[in-house]
Amino acid sequence: MKIIKPTLVINKAQVIRNISRMAAVAGKHRLFFRPHFKTHQSRTVGEWFREKGISAITVSSVEMAEYFQEAGWQDITIAIPCNLREYEQIDQLAGKCDLKILIVNTEAVHFLKKKLNNPTSFLIEIDNGYHRTGLDASDKEAIDNILDAAGKNEILKFQGFLTHSGNSYLAKNLAEIRDIHKKTLEQMRELKIIYSSSYPEMIISLGDTPSCSLLNDFEGVDEIRPGNFVFFDLMQEQLKVCKMEEIAVALACPVIAKNAERLEIALYGGAIHLSKEFILDKHNNRIFGKVVLFNEKGWSKPVPDATLFSISQEHGIVKTKRKFFDQIKIGDIVGILPVHSCLTADAMGGYTMLNGLKIDHL
Amino acid sequence: MKIIKPTLVINKAQVIRNISRMAAVAGKHRLFFRPHFKTHQSRTVGEWFREKGISAITVSSVEMAEYFQEAGWQDITIAIPCNLREYEQIDQLAGKCDLKILIVNTEAVHFLKKKLNNPTSFLIEIDNGYHRTGLDASDKEAIDNILDAAGKNEILKFQGFLTHSGNSYLAKNLAEIRDIHKKTLEQMRELKIIYSSSYPEMIISLGDTPSCSLLNDFEGVDEIRPGNFVFFDLMQEQLKVCKMEEIAVALACPVIAKNAERLEIALYGGAIHLSKEFILDKHNNRIFGKVVLFNEKGWSKPVPDATLFSISQEHGIVKTKRKFFDQIKIGDIVGILPVHSCLTADAMGGYTMLNGLKIDHL
Structure with a gap:
């Protein structure tokens, strides 16, 4: 692995362990596993x-759906409220694969019924407390309006209810994640009771990485769609959703400067590589990444007392203590475990495996 | 201008006004103008x-230097401490153009003297208080060590001292920006007095956008390198460095959902388009962008009481009041003025002009 500039290194063996673990969760609870591919956006990782044995996927844009359809994926859910301006692309995709889209308003139904020629399924997004998009589970009128507008036809066919409890990412502990999940389950189950008589094949789809990793009650759920688990990151580790050694990507950064007075190591690697996402340490200081060292099998555990505490466009500054400071030389490579692997992968637009092979990103 | 998904719209007329304004600052103070191209990273904007009349540029990576050298730029400063691992690329570039690199340690000098075949100039980076990289102006020993290690030779030739007062971006008001600039000037002038006897052709290079936009004292300075001014952004507007109407890029985003109870408008447009950079409003709430509406000449002033207050990977959520909420329909396009235009441009990787023509980004 020859690194000359910031490079996102992927540990294939760990990725596969992460996939196996989540596939086992789905298997144990007899859930259909439709992993979210927005984290990796890679055809190779898709393979x-x-x-x-995974045959169906979730994506977060039409462009991503096209990318994976071209790679042979035949069952794709685009899990963001439908962007009507992409109706031509959606229609073309629906002609090539089993496409599911997300609907949250009647405007989309009326528009798409006029514009689409190829059969497309839709899910109604439900908001169980994340308050990003989706209808309140209690808002039966809005749900009925969408179902009535769609009617029963082959072009726009109701597949069920989908939710994303993104608020679990903001939870402070396991109890909070459990509470969020419990409320979500109750609301989704109630919808199933109400609507399954008219739509006996309807499904309930949910699944953020924290809930799917930590919890055991999925009664009434048909499908899970976690995504981040494929790589994990410091945010998930802070939530205790994963262990540090389960994080499967690290940004390799050349050391370009050192400041002995401040015990700081400057890296070539910044916001355009990692994103500006941060977590807070116990003193409320921002952390943009933690430092690891590469070895033959991948990389070390995080170096104690070495955090990426400041980043600008291309620079990253690590604060550390004397021992590690003295160990690192100008021109060395250090690894940075990302705070939010989805954004880092998107920023980097490609990966390098431990054996040096490069792999794709949309 | 047909927009179907998040698109970074560039107002060429405003960009040209912004360039003219900064060129006039340089002209007025008889400073060599070496604009930083890391903000736009576009050959077209470079033209x-x-x-x-600009003939020399600053960039922040070897890759960016290669990109612009291939577009015909012949005088390029790479303003990040030299990444030794890219010495082959640096040597090749130095064979094709007048290349200046940044040095902050003797390790780089010893290494490059062995590795480079083509004449390269170097600047020593000075830290006047930003505390990112660079040597303390008072650390004459470290400066002398670098100069002694380089010696006087044609392969690695001392060009002068460079500084970036990035702390001006964190200033709270004009007085703070002035204080930062004053301290920088004093320290840089002192270096000039000390070293110009041995290096009569040496220069002093500085220039962040806030200082170059707002201040008038550049005595002793030879060259300025501001970059952000080409587009400006909400961060600069908050600092009163620019007016809202001088911001020259806006992200066009389709409206995908509305929530009447919360008066929120959901956009297709999120962290992978804008970056996660934020400013704080007076109540310490995070703002990820402000809303504008496109018109024939570009876009409106920001809509009052409409801010992008939350973003995730692809979603952006605007909080607003009833009047604007009612005005916006599903499928409409709204514009978002970015918090940090450099990061937004890098995330988007391309621009669309108001006439619909697409232009490049590295």
């Missing part, structure tokens, strides 16, 4: 899922 | 600079 690693396929080898584990 | 707009060239039309104003």
Whole structure:
């Protein structure tokens, strides 16, 4: 692995362990596993899922759906409220694969019924407390309006209710994640009771990485769609959703400067590589990444007392203590575990495996 | 201008006004103008600079230097401490153009003297208080060590001292920006007095956008390197460095959902388009962008009481009041003025002009 500039290194063996673990969760609870591919956005990583028997995926844009359809994926859910301006692309995709889209308003139904020629399924997004998008589970009128507008036809066919409890990412502990999940389950189950008589094949789809990793009650759920688990990151580790050694990507950064007075190491690697996402340490200081060292099998555990505490466009500044400071030389490579792997992968637009092979990102 | 998904719209006329304004600052103070191209990273925007007589540029990576050298730029400063691992690329570039690199340690000098075959100039980076990289102006020993290690030779030739007062971006008001600039000037002038006897052709290079936009004292300075001014952004507007109408890029985002109870408008447009950079409003709430509406000449002033207060990977959520909420329909396009235009441009990787023409980004 020859690194000359910031490079996102992927540990394939760990990715595969992460996939296996989540596939086992789905298997144990008899849930259909539709992993979210927005985290990795890679056809190659997609193949690693396929080898584990996964046949259906979630994406977060039409462009991503096209990318994976071209790679042979035939069952794709675009899990963001439908962007009507992309109706031509959606219609073309629906002609090539089993496409599911997300609907949260009647405007979309009326518009798409006029514009689409190819059969498309839709899910109604439900908001169980995240308050990003989706209808309140209690808002039966809004749900009925969408179902009535769609009617029963083959072009726009109701598949069920979908939710994303993104608020679990903001939880402070396991109890909070459990509470969020419990409320979500109750609301989704109630919808199933109400609507399954008219739509006996309807499904309930949910699944953020924290809930799917930590919890055991999925009664009434048909499908899970976690995504981040494929790589994990410091945010998930802070939530105790994963262990540090389960994080499967690290940004390799050349050391470009050192400041002995401040015990700081400057890296070539900044906001355009990692994103500006941060977590807070116990003193409320921002952390943009933690430092690891590469070895033959991947990388070390995080170096104690070495955090990426400041980043600008291309620079990253690590604060550390004397021992590690003295160990690192100008021109060395250090690894940075990302705070939010989805954003880091998107910023980097590609990966390098431990054996040096490069792999794709949309 | 047909927008179907998040698109970074560039107002060429405003960009040219912004370039002219900064070129006039340089002209007025008889400073060599070496604009930083890391903000736009576009060959096309580079041509707009060239039309104003600019012949030398600053970049923040070897890759960016290669990109602009291939577009015909012949005088390029890479303003980040030299990444030794890219010495082959640096040597090749030095064979093709007048290349200046940044040095902050003797390790780099010893290494490059062995590795480079083509004449390269170097600047020593000075830290006047930003505390990112660079040597303390008072650390004459470290400066002398670098100069002694380099010796007087044609392969690695001392060009002068460079500083970036990035702390001006964190200033709270004009008085703070002035204080930062004053301290920087004093320290840089002192270096000039000390070293110009041995290096009579040495220069002093500085220039962040706030200082170059607002201040008038550049005595002793030879060269300025501001970058952000080409587009400006909400961060600069909050600092009163620019007016809202001088911001020259806006992200066009389709409206995908509305929540009447919370008066929120959901956009297709999130962290992978804008970056997660934020400013704080007076109540310490995070703002990820402000809303504008496109018109024939560009876009409106920001809509009052409409801020992008939350973003995730692809979603952006605008909080507003009833009047604007009712005005916006599903499928409409709204514009978002970015908090940090450099990061937004890098995330988007391309621009669309008001006439619909697409232009490049590295």
